[in-house]
């Protein structure tokens with residue numbers, strides 16, 4: 288064995304006639320400029336060295352290559368460009384083999400596609416996820432993947448961005464061979480030796496015949512184009528992916544590559560790319576809360592849940608799905624039976640859809656137990672209460688937990704707005720108390736607000752973040768206030784929407800404007816889905832403490848007084864035909880709105896959708912700035928992640944604070960000042976917004992500084 292050139296982060300080492308090229312660029316072997324340079328010089332070295340008969344590319348650490356270095360996008364490009372690196376690999380006159388493990392994504396898979404043979408070991412994750420970043424494969428992926436596996440499967444991979452495992456990759460033809468062991472290097476070397484022994488030729492993907500059946504390829508393209516038009520809700524890059532695959536079908540390979548480059552640059556220049564990459568990094572940044580750096584999480588094997596309603600059962604399912612042992616406590620046998628059945632229902636529906644076997648369900652439910660006495664929680668590492676939103680009830684639950692739980696157990700409340708400092712202060716161990724605010728349905732929704740009261744220990748908070756990781760949730764650290772980050776901001780922009788409703792817009796127009804912006808649903812559709820009675824109860828409870836000077840729109844109350852609580856009652860802001868989940872405009876709602884306008888002495892005016900969004904978003908951004916200013920959210924990016932992960936804010940816009948940066952803070956401030964002419968109490972500019980605008984800074988400057 289001979290060792291020669293060493294050029295970090297790509298090293299080469301000869302094993303007999305095989306030159307092993309190892310990419311070692313932690314944390315994920317992204318294809319930064321040094322890696323690109325290293326790969327080109329490694330191929331050049333292999334080409335010019337007579338002792339080398341084949342090249343094996345492997346990744347060091349946990350992954351092959353996770354893709355292009357996302358941090359380089361938007362900066363001046365440094366040569367060699369990745370498409371040229373891939374061309375160089377493919378042009379090599381000696382067989383190049385890629386041995387894949389861990390992530391082989393985006394540009395990483397494109398490097399592998401440029402190689403002549405591919406082997407993968409168990410646990411590999413292959414994919415072309417660029418679409419999730421507002422991009423498309425830009426290093427030959429749109430030209431090579433269809434030639435290798437056919438237009439239909441390639442389009443599906445690129446448009447979904449999903450990852451495929453080893454077996455599926457083999458079945459698709461993305462890889463030629465699966466390794467028997469997990470030792471990628473040994474498996475790759477054995478494969479290379481075998482190919483050399485068989486005199487296997489250089490086999491270039493550019494010459495593969497996956498598009499030979501033109502009719503099938505054309506049909507796949509047409510279907511994909513129709514699907515994109517119907518479903519991609521204004522996203523830019525999916526259309527470009529289809530255009531590029533069309534080029535693969537219609538143009539010679541090199542021309543197709545050139546078009547791919549042009550389209551890729553258009554995606555890079557699009558604001559959607561900026562928004563989606565902001566969301567990608569922000570989601571990783573929120574996981575690094577200060578407490579996670581200060582302290583180690585406590586043990587987290589077994590959990591208790593108090594309350595088996597929709598929320599408690601959803602949390603139980605999320606934990607069971609993560610492999611935890613769960614004990615549910617309810618006040619009596621009947622309630623417990625209902626709680627258990629709420630949990631089982633979720634699995635039964637999976638079994639009915641064929642997505643889970645009855646045996647798998649039984650195995651999961653074996654980790655679930657129920658009790659009507661708190662003693663059953665004496666050994667739990669973590670207990671989450673999800674009982675009725677009432678301070679006295681919550682305090683009684685915490686007093687019981689204080690009595691029975693082992694020392695060091697983390698005691699969490701799922702309250703949406705109650706004062707967690709007060710709950711913590713009511714027991715003997717406030718250092719163990721925090722808020723874990725799940726969103727319904729808790730086993731589906733990605734967001735988890737981790738609410739940090741004043742006296743909690745850092746290791747309890749770190750345990751909350753560890754739990755989020757286990758449950759695969761996006762955790763955002765929030766301070767204690769009414770509504771924390773998400774619901775506090777929601778309350779304000781919902782008011783802005785109600786003001787517009789009373790001033791002349793219809794709920795249907797507001798929903799439409801919000802959907803046009805990229806939300807899956809508008810606020811009145813959401814209200815109908817969630818059930819109007821919940822918000823109504825809260826409004827009634829707060830009526831006594833409401834500032835009488837603030838504008839209060841009563842339309843929602845009138846609708847609730849009619850017994851119209853939304854979808855579940857067949858009527859809310861919309862009318863729902865029996866069994867239907869999509870509503871139609873309701874003339875009687877128009878009548879209620881008209882009557883309320885008259886009562887309030889308002890002459891309705893016309894809004895256009897642009898003004899609706901200007902007001903809706905200004906309210907959201909302004910309260911977001913307040914939340915950051917008061918330290919409830921650590922940074923603007925925490926607000927962004929909250930809204931993207933939990934409130935349907937269009938991911939390609941990055942989040943409300945990122946969006947504000949793209950509009951420009953002086954413009955947002957000018958809007959708020961304009962709106963304040965009519966309602967100065969509601970439209971009070973946040974001091975943080977004023978300060979940043981004055982200093983010519985944006986919200987992102989606070990993300991960088993933190």
Ligand code: 3H9
Pocket residue numbers: 314315317350353354355356357358369370390392393394395397416417420422423424425426428568571572
């Ligand atoms: C592309 O390839 C375009 C080409 O087609 C064309 C080019 C011409 N770059 O997620 P983790 C960082 S587009 C830079 O927590 P995991 C990440 O920020 C790319 N940095 O780990 C984090 O940093 P920090 C297509 C990256 O084990 C750290 O690595 N590829 C990149 O849970 C660990 O990440 C993708 O979209 C990157 N590409 O998951 C794949 N990737 O420690 C994106 C990660 O400072 N990546 N980082 O917070 C992933 O999906 C996951 O990171 C992966 C690992 C599955 C790889």
